[in-house]
Amino acid sequence: MHRVLLTVLLITIVGLCAAQLNFTPNWGKRAPEGESNRCKESVDTIMLIYKIIQNEAQKLVDCEKFSN
16 A cells, blocks of 8 residues: 555655756857847837736726625
8 A cells, every 4th residue: 555655745746846858959059149039029119018918907906806
């Protein structure tokens, strides 16, 4: 009985600890000049996302006020 329980516990722990690691061919190398700007977002886009999140948070706060 103890062996079965120990085996099930071991399988569960190993299942929770599984991970995958992928490396691309360019991993660790610096991007060429033209590629470094591709991922930068404009400040306007970031501010718009921030305002949308603020508005939704305010709606949640207002709903909590009126529900009590």
